[in-house]
Amino acid sequence: MNIKRFVLAFFALFLFIFGYETLVHGFLLTSLYQKTPTLWRDYAQMISYAPFNTMIMGFIALWLTFIFTQLFKDGGIVNGMRFGLYFGVLSGIQAAGAYYYLPISQELAFYWFGVYVIESLIGGYLIGLIYKK
Numbered sequence: 001m002n003i004k005r006f007v008l009a010f011f012a013l014f015l016f017i018f019g020y021e022t023l024v025h026g027f028l029l030t031s032l033y034q035k036t037p038t039l040w041r042d043y044a045q046m047i048s049y050a051p052f053n054t055m056i057m058g059f060i061a062l063w064l065t066f067i068f069t070q071l072f073k074d075g076g077i078v079n080g081m082r083f084g085l086y087f088g089v090l091s092g093i094q095a096a097g098a099y100y101y102l103p104i105s106q107e108l109a110f111y112w113f114g115v116y117v118i119e120s121l122i123g124g125y126l127i128g129l130i131y132k133k
Contacts, residue, residue, distance in 0.1 A: 001069055002131070009068075009130040013123050014061035020122070021057065024115050032108045039102060061123075068127050080128015081121060088120025 025033075033040055041049070064087065072079035092113035099109035 005075070005131045006065060006069055009127045010062055010065040012126045012130055013065055014058055016123055016126055017057045017061055017119070018054065020119050024119075029108070029111060029115075032105065032111065036102075036104055039104070064123065065127055065131070068124070069131060072128075075128055075130075075132035077125060077128040077132075080124040080126070080131075082124070083127070084121040084124020085117070087124070088117035091120060092116040 040046075068080065068083050069075070072083060092115075095112035095116050096109040098104065098112070099106065
């Protein structure tokens with residue numbers, strides 16, 4: 001394993017996830033979240049949990065980068081996109097599946113699926129771009 005490239009890929013993925021999640025959930029989907037206010041913590045509580053959320057994003061970025069380096073030893077953009085697609089569809093299905101147990105709209109479930117597929121494709125691209133032979 002190329003430690004330097006691993007660390008660079010991990011940090012790039014972490015920064016991307018942090019920015020993407022902030023944009024999507026903090027701005028783009030807020031109108032849909034506001035339709036179900038009883039499901040979510042209030043803003044002050046969310047802010048108080050921000051360090052925990054950031055830590056979780058770090059663990060996700062670290063684990064995904066590790067899995068990529070183990071499954072795609074040659075790295076590269078094509079492998080990164082393939083990895084991102086596989087993981088994105090899985091996480092998108094899981095996120096959209098929340099429709100079953102949460103009283104959210106079908107629209108939000110649909111957006112969650114798309115959001116995670118796109119996030120994972122871009123994340124896979126970044127990892128593959130950095131972690132390559």
